[in-house]
Amino acid sequence: MTKTRLDAATVVNAAAELLNREGPEALTLGRLATMLGVQTPSLYNHVDGLSGLRRELARLNAQRLAEELTEAAIGKSGVEALTALAQAFRAYIKTNPGLYLANVRASASQPPVDERLQAAEERIVRIVTAVIESFGLKGDDALHAARAWRSAVHGFASLEVSGGFGLALDCDESFRRLLEVMIHGLQAASSKAENT
Amino acid sequence: MTKTRLDAATVVNAAAELLNREGPEALTLGRLATMLGVQTPSLYNHVDGLSGLRRELARLNAQRLAEELTEAAIGKSGVEALTALAQAFRAYIKTNPGLYLANVRASASQPPVDERLQAAEERIVRIVTAVIESFGLKGDDALHAARAWRSAVHGFASLEVSGGFGLALDCDESFRRLLEVMIHGLQAASSKAENT
DNA sequence: TGACAAAACGAATATGATTAGCTAAAATGC
DNA sequence: GCATTTTAGCTAATCATATTCGTTTTGTCA
Known part of the structure; x- marks a missing residue:
């Protein structure tokens, strides 16, 4: 089980899960990054910030x-x-x-x-x-x-x-x-x- | 026309107007305070923060x-x-x-x-x-x-x-x-x- | 007028989003 | 296989916003 690299789909799917489990307040880049075992700014390699993430969602x-x-x-x-x-x-x-x-x-x-x-x-x-x-x-x-x-x-x-x-x-x-x-x-x- | 003091109803009505005119992103305590000619922390005298404001809305x-x-x-x-x-x-x-x-x-x-x-x-x-x-x-x-x-x-x-x-x-x-x-x-x- | 309560303020803190610049790993071309 | 290029990720710094605190101002009313 080697640690695979992140991609856009993984980020967006995790965001959807967070949104469904804990609601809109909980959807924060920090939470999402923690969930994915990564630092917050790294998410910017896959989605265009929070508003870009929302568009993907x-x-x-x-x-x-x-x-x-x-x-x-x-x-x-x-x-x-x-x-x-x-x-x-x-x-x-x-x-x-x-x-x-x-x-x-x-x-x-x-x-x-x-x-x-x-x-x-x-x-x-x-x-x-x-x-x-x-x-x-x-x-x-x-x-x-x-x-x-x-x-x-x-x-x-x-x-x-x-x-x-x-x-x-x-x-x-x-x-x-x-x-x-x-x-x-x-x-x-x-x-x-x-x-x- | 003397400058009347703020009350809770005025704050909440202004927030509703902002929400209707510019959508959920625009509803920020800063915007609201500017709209009412007051500093942000003053709003806390009338509503219980942003989440209290949302309850009132x-x-x-x-x-x-x-x-x-x-x-x-x-x-x-x-x-x-x-x-x-x-x-x-x-x-x-x-x-x-x-x-x-x-x-x-x-x-x-x-x-x-x-x-x-x-x-x-x-x-x-x-x-x-x-x-x-x-x-x-x-x-x-x-x-x-x-x-x-x-x-x-x-x-x-x-x-x-x-x-x-x-x-x-x-x-x-x-x-x-x-x-x-x-x-x-x-x-x-x-x-x-x-x-x- | 003077005391009290409410409202507003400035300053300070916390959290979250975002940017910049750097490093290391992975993909690509030879 | 090796050099080059690209890409993911990181740390540090910045910005916007919410929130708290202690103080000052302003109305109210006895």
């Missing part, structure tokens, strides 16, 4: 999520695909709460978005839209519906992991019902779109 | 939101109330993006929650639940439906202000359709609950 988050969603959707369509996608989405956020929530920020500020981040985000949109289309919606109807579906699932899981649901009411049951509501509503939207 | 956010929702729901019921509530919720987040998003964190960590924060959060849950009940749902059915509704609206507005909707597709129209989907789905859930 945003990319990692989008790529991991796209990965999970892709896998969940393979070989399914219609209601089955929509349900599988929703469950994968929620499971991802529960596994990566810190990483996921760290990337929900009031943005519209950094126009030069990372290329790989943008690619992964487009991939996510494409997967969701494709599944929605397998549901009978096309064009802008599908895009609006994809936004609705994503809002519901993202919103539920965000509130869940951030403790927004105070009450002692079963979250699994709530999620099941949310999906029922969305599927009913989308089916109605789908019928309506056909009569046009 | 969480409370302010919940109270402002509860306020807006209450006002929007007055004198309405059923679909009309649900729609008004959703629009008020979205409008609130668009007006207070920094303040709102700063309080979506992976928590479940600080058990000694501020009393006024908790009161305001309960108030929000009560308003939403009451409106859902005016829709024909009772007991746990109403609570699950309230979670669903809140997930959808919170999710939509969060994604909207954080730039999560990349495409150049009208957000107002997407929101209108999201509400249609939710209302359809909740009506279906309501009919189903009646046959029990």
Whole structure:
């Protein structure tokens, strides 16, 4: 077991783990360096400071999520695909709460978005839209519906992991019902779109 | 116009404004002190450091939101109330993006929650639940439906202000359709609950 | 007016991010 | 295999920010 040298991926993965385990306050270059058995300035050989690290984390988050969603959707369509996608989405956020929530920020500020981040985000949109289309919606109807579906699932899981649901009411049951509501509503939207 | 002395409310309001205007990075005690024409340590007379300030901001956010929702729901019921509530919720987040998003964190960590924060959060849950009940749902059915509704609206507005909707597709129209989907789905859930 | 309490201040300290310059190890080219 | 070049890592120094302390100023009110 020889001590291998650090690389960017190792640094970013360790940062993601720290973020998930101890939350945003804990993500400090010092902590990260200790975790990796190295001095703080050495991290600058692999990431562009704290803000560069945050950019990498945003990319990692989008790529991991796209990965999970892709896998969940393979070989399914219609209601089955929509349900599988929703469950994968929620499971991802529960596994990566810190990483996921760290990337929900009031943005519209950094126009030069990372290329790989943008690619992964487009991939996510494409997967969701494709599944929605397998549901009978096309064009802008599908895009609006994809936004609705994503809002519901993202919103539920965000509130869940951030403790927004105070009450002692079963979250699994709530999620099941949310999906029922969305599927009913989308089916109605789908019928309506056909009569046009 | 004599120079009035500072108080806690002024400090917290200024912090909220800074957060909304320039985002979480910009919220620093130094910036805040400059903004208020005072030296940094003076702020400690009014708030308990940066983490105390963040607690106050969480409370302010919940109270402002509860306020807006209450006002929007007055004198309405059923679909009309649900729609008004959703629009008020979205409008609130668009007006207070920094303040709102700063309080979506992976928590479940600080058990000694501020009393006024908790009161305001309960108030929000009560308003939403009451409106859902005016829709024909009772007991746990109403609570699950309230979670669903809140997930959808919170999710939509969060994604909207954080730039999560990349495409150049009208957000107002997407929101209108999201509400249609939710209302359809909740009506279906309501009919189903009646046959029990 | 005089005493008390609250607010503000300057100075000092601690932590964390960042930069610079140096060294040693690893990769590369011959 | 050896010389050159690149790269990772280090120490030391600097900067920004949060926080504490003791003191001074400023309002309040008896």
